[in-house]
Amino acid sequence: MKKTLVSIVLLIITLSIYSQSNGLVFKCNNDTYKLLKEISASVASKGEILLSITTHQDLGWVDEVEKCVILRDTLWMTPYLKRLKEDPSFKMDIEQTSIIVEYLNRHPDKKAEIQKGLDEGRILIGATYTQPYEEMFSGESLIRQLYLGKKWLTSNFNGYKSDTYYNSDVPGRTLQMSQILAKSGVKNMFVSRHEKGVFDWYSPDNSKVTMFSSGHYIDFYNILGKESEAGIRQMAEEVLFWGNYYDSKSKKVIIPALLNYEFIWDQKPVKNCDPFMALWNSIKVIENEKGEKIKVTLPPLRYGNLNTCLNAIRENSTKIKPISGERPAVWLYIHGPSHHYAITASREADILLPDAEKFAAINSLLEGTFRNYDVAAFDEAWEAKIYPDHGWGGKGGEITDRLFLSKFVKAEQDATNLLNGALNRIASKINFIQSGIPLVVFNGLNWRRDDPVTFECRFNKGEAFGVKIIDSDKKVINSQLQSQKYYDDGSLRSATVSFIASGVPSVGYSTFYAEPLKQVEKSVATVFNPVFGNQFFSVRFGKGGIERLYDKTLGKEIIDASKFALGEVFTMQSVGNGAGEFADIQQPSMEGFDKIGFYNTKWEKVSEGPVFTSFKYRQPVKHAVVEETIIIYNQIKRIDFEIDIKNWEGILYREFRAAFPLNMRSSKVTYEVPMGVVEVGKDELKGAAGHMYTTECKLIHPRTLIDWVNASDDSFGATISSSVIAFDYLDPTPDPAQSTFIQPILFASRKSCHWEGNDYIQLGDHHFSFSLYIHEPGWKNGFRSGKQGQNKLYSTMDPISGSSRPLPEEQSFFSVSGELMMFTALKKSEDDNSITLRMTDMSGAEQNIELEMFMPLTKIYKTNLIEEEEKVSNLSGKSFNLKVGKNSIETFKLKLE
Structure with a gap:
């Protein structure tokens, strides 16, 4: 019966071809005739068309993730491997490595079947673990996409080297992604929109993919969905378009075609693929x-396979456009x-x-063994960290979103432990030499700091x-107590202690x-006065903020x-979806506009002391x-803004922002992106991205940041360290302010673009939190502060002392010269017991740096980003000197004694 069905299908295909071509003569209209004639006379006629076939996969969105796992198995992987x-003659592409992991x-x-397909060059697997929103992750998390993708494939599939990155859906590319790919051995990438x-997409260091x-x-799918002649005509247009990348000197001509479809689409065009190929x-x-x-x-x-096409174009074309x-991400909401x-x-x-x-790697060096470096726990945490892809919401979106949330929470909790x-x-x-309860303060950043x-x-x-803080030189450090609880004799049961750790x-x-004090500390009056001053600032509080x-x-x-007031x-x-078939970011509107300044703000002074003075208000607004709390530090030039939105009613299509209105008229706005820095209006892709996206990239707003955004004019600079990823720099209200107006976007209650998708109400x-730093003009003068605001110091109180205590009371384990060099990883190496150190230049200039370590080095290897290709x-x-190129991400393996 099975053979009979196959014969019937082949007969239908043959009859269809005969009918369309009328016995090997293809009758068509004049336009199609002209196109086919033009192809026959062109260099394209000497080549071939290679059709890459895959399905586009969000982890969820089409349905709940686990249901999509079943769909990927039953509708795609299993039948496609069977056909393979x-x-x-059949070949297949698989967009990302996580699909292989879940399938296995x-x-x-x-x-073994997958290995055979890879060995024969009939399966391509994408080089990243998932297809992420690139701007949503730190640079190090993006690199780990290649560890859990390309490097995992090499380790588990007989040395297979994936050279292609699929990110099929997302209209956004972060500045340094091409460098991350290129320095991981990836040569090609597929995008749409x-x-x-x-x-040739270049990064600032001149790397390219x-x-x-x-x-x-969807475009080739649409070709397959047309009537035969219409499909042939559009296919001919495609051939001529891609054929223009070649000329008579090209040794090899391969025309790319890509069928990248989704399970929820009508499958008739997909089933038409083989008949269409036969007709052509x-x-x-x-x-x-x-x-x-x-x-x-x-x-x-x-x-x-797609890489075959792209490798051929790269090697045989002189017409590839450099970009x-x-x-900027269109789907950031x-x-x-x-x-x-x-x-x-x-x-x-x-x-x-x-x-x-x-610090786990450093501890291993101190102990002379990696026994206490839990590789499996780190691998599990990183997998959870990078698992959520671009498929938020969708059908069953509440379940998908909870899964993604649980993954990030697991990564955070595992990392904390x-x-x-x-x-x-x-x-x-x-x-520990001094008396008192020891408190060890750790710094994860690669410069000396006060925080x-x-x-x-x-x-x-x-x-x-009372409590007194002293340093290792017995110097008394200013400190401040809050949240005190007392025994009935007036002594302290507990207290929160704050101080500035310097250097x-x-x-x-x-x-x-x-050190505990026997005398009661004098309380400080906390009467609010709208005018406040310290050695750095004069401040006046008013309606809504400063x-x-x-x-x-x-x-x-x-x-x-x-x-607007400050803060x-x-x-x-x-109103909007966050992601969807729209050409530009859906902007907020003024319906239901409300702000704290519309009300008489009732300020109170919460705490006052030598470390900081803090002020607080509580104010109902529409729906929340x-x-x-605004904290003004008295020993360092910093102001913190701690904002809580409480009693949120969960109203659809509302958005909250915080205001940072700066006294600048012609400022430069600059912000941190993964492994790099972007200046608005200067560092974006030139012009519009194309297709349906016609807004010039430099005009797209809001934007996304890693840790900070800076605004500077000729008189001063202001750096805002932000707990949220999205911010705007253009005033969205009527009669926009002419001055610079930075607005972190706190949250927005939008809706999934799936017709059965969920609302992003975010109840609760x-x-x-935000930190404001004022400094001399230029983002470089605020870079370190901006990082420090989000990268907190860690403290360990009254640790249990070991039998051997060789360490002094203060120690730097690793340091590097250069104000704008940044360590992004220091870890146990993947394949041996050396240390992998990764750093990036943020200055935009080649640097000769000095690297210092607490232990002597016996050998150093320069590797690619996933610790391969050792030199x-x-x-x-x-201590030794290294040369690091402008905006370059460099990885080294260190052998230490």
């Missing part, structure tokens, strides 16, 4: 409406603003996981009536001591409060209650 076995979990017996063509865009990934390949003679006949030579249409720059809880956990894990690796374990083990090795530390002290009854070494620690901020050092008025929260209507209380250097010792 039965049909030697269901069918471990299929590994972009100008149709082949491009060959980028192929079909316009939209049967055309030898064509006849127009006048009855004119000619013989034609068309390039045969066969199955292939560079950030393509889908993640940070619409999934605040999840992206907050993700951003925390982006910081905590690399720091956990740093791994970090605390490493810090405690290091602290146990310190020789706030807050910790909780607990005491026995009668032990302490904490690069990737190292300083030791302080908390209405005057004067910098005493620079002699400048910092804010323009004519429309003021406001809310607008925000806003609580904000929401917390946000040995003869450098040794505790």
